[in-house]
Amino acid sequence: MSMTPRKDLLDIASLTIEEIEFVLANAVPFKDLFKRSVKKVPTLKGQTVLTLFYEPSTRTRSSFEVAANRLSADVTHFDIESSSVVKGESVLDTVETLESMRVDYIVVRHKQSGTPSLIAKNTRASVINAGDGWHAHPTQALLDAFTLREKFKDLRGARALIVGDIQHSRVARSTSLIFRRLGMNVAYLAPGSMMPRETPQEVKLFGNWTDALDWKPDVVYLLRVQSERLDEPFFPTAAEYHRNYGLTDARVQILRERGLYLMHPGPVNRGVEITDTGMNYEKSLINQQVENGIAVRMSVLYWLKPGAA
């Protein structure tokens, strides 16, 4: 019925299944608010949420900002580009500054895995990991699970095929983990250079679409291919990637014939992992993922408490 609050949300692995279910269940009434004339509730009135993004991100940051605004929190963005961080201030010096500002929630993204955890240990504020290196992106995983829950009453036994640069993707790590913890079967489709060297035993691995689709997935989850990585040695070119691993128009047709759902964490590279046809696919859940991201992040902010254990 009720749940003990946590201070931080750092990854999916450290959550209990009851906590995952609690966050997902509460996201439903938060999403219902979006249909009201006033889309805002006073739940976090007087609390301050600060977004601290060491890596550029428009979508995740705005999603957290909209979520915090709809909970009536005061939202501030700590602008790294124009701050003393570029002049060499360490992460912990920045945290000390924020601690003095008495912010209650810090939403952090950093290219270094483990930075949110380091910050969490050094502040009273609740810390939410909005993506750290290749490690974790827990709110993305929660919103993905929430989005699928709207389509499948029971996720147990449903099959998700995750396609793309698994090795360098925190989304793949967190989303694959939450899917499996909720009882789904997960498979990866990736070129060898993008496949992690170690994968959980229960995850099926595929090197081509034909075999992957023969596995009969219910949902195809495309990852964003980081274009700066393409054309590196050992990585395919954009055209090669698209031909061999992208969701080509022909493959969209197969998805349509089989009634498969399509997901993508955004932003997309049109012409690489997806095409205009794929973006307009009628069973694409990409826009729902964006809308649900706000509801799930509201639910996370509602659950976490600064100063909790």
Added chain:
Amino acid sequence: MTQPPDKIRQLLDAAGVARCLDDMAAQIDERWKQEPRIALVGVYRRGVPFARTLAERLRARGREVDFGKIDITQYRDDLQTMAVVPKLEGSELGFDLEDAVVILCDEVIYTARTSRAALDELLDFGRPRCVQFAVLVDRSGRELPLQPDYVGIRVDLPTEERVSVRFQDGDGWDEVFVRPWPQNQAQA
């Protein structure tokens, strides 16, 4: 029906609850006799069966009644001090609030903090023409200046006691009784 072991004394038995509901339905009917439609909105949790039961009585008198329920958790003023985070039940108004006559229903009014939250939440759904407040039990001890328009019974109790209400709809029997507050739990 499972009787709570900590019951101190009964305030209303099933017949008493029925009498209160009949009287309140009659008062609401009389007050709004010119109004083609009224809406009853229950405040989660036992305000919901209370509103539903009242709505049935009004319909039995030939009234058109809309029904909704609201969970005020997101509007509580004590969330930051609570030891646990409540699960949200969600609010549902299945009718158009614009220009509606709404009667908010809660089983007990005490400090009026819940009523304040319920009123705030209701007004975020839209702009009703009029809002009134119905309670089965009006317990003295107001901390905010809100008073109910329709009351079943009024009671004055020592602070260490609380009023509990049970409804046939959900609990399996109708009763109002007094029991102690649970140990180590803030008054809600």
